Amino acid sequence: MIHKIIIPVHQKDIAPRFDLATEALIILISNGSVVEEEKTIVLPRSSADELCHLLLSENVNTLICGAIEDEYYQFLKWKKIHIFDSIVGDWPTAFKRWQENNLTSGDILSTRRIEDKDA
Numbered sequence: 001m002i003h004k005i006i007i008p009v010h011q012k013d014i015a016p017r018f019d020l021a022t023e024a025l026i027i028l029i030s031n032g033s034v035v036e037e038e039k040t041i042v043l044p045r046s047s048a049d050e051l052c053h054l055l056l057s058e059n060v061n062t063l064i065c066g067a068i069e070d071e072y073y074q075f076l077k078w079k080k081i082h083i084f085d086s087i088v089g090d091w092p093t094a095f096k097r098w099q100e101n102n103l104t105s106g107d108i109l110s111t112r113r114i115e116d117k118d119a
Contacts, residue, residue: 002036003029005062005098006055009040012090018068019048025091026058033099048072055081064094064103 007014008021015021022045028037043050052072055063062082076083087094089109097103 001030001032003062004058004060005029005064005095006058006060007064007091007094008051008066009091012092014064014066014087014089014091014094016066016088018051018065018072018085020046021051021065022046024051024054026060027095052076055079062098064091064098 005027007025007027008018009015009023009025010021015023022043024041024043026037026039026041027035030036041054043054048069052075055076056079060081062084063076064084064087066085066087068083068085073083073085084094084098084103084105084107086106087103087109089107093109094103094107097107097109
């Protein structure tokens with residue numbers, strides 16, 4: 001079985017907002033966990049409508065994203081796309097957690113570093 005995941009990205013991080021993403025990573029997986037292909041699509045401008053169209057035209061099964069407006073969330077759910085939203089962090093960590101069946105909407109995968117005031 002073929003499975004497609006799309007992750008709106010900004011460099012190595014998951015884009016903080018679905019509607020402002022200008023790049024999307026598409027990962028094609030077969031046989032449950034074998035990564036067959038990774039490709040990055042650069043959108044001409046940030047647009048939630050165009051990103052939704054990309055998900056549908058690419059026959060995506062799963063979306064891993066940051067914040068997403070309810071209107072688009074409900075539309076994509078209606079189209080039977082599994083959504084992990086409000087994910088904060090880098091996409092490789094999120095993808096690995098998804099592969100391990102250990103990713104949950106709202107996961108914060110980044111650690112916050114606070115510099116010592118006395119240093």
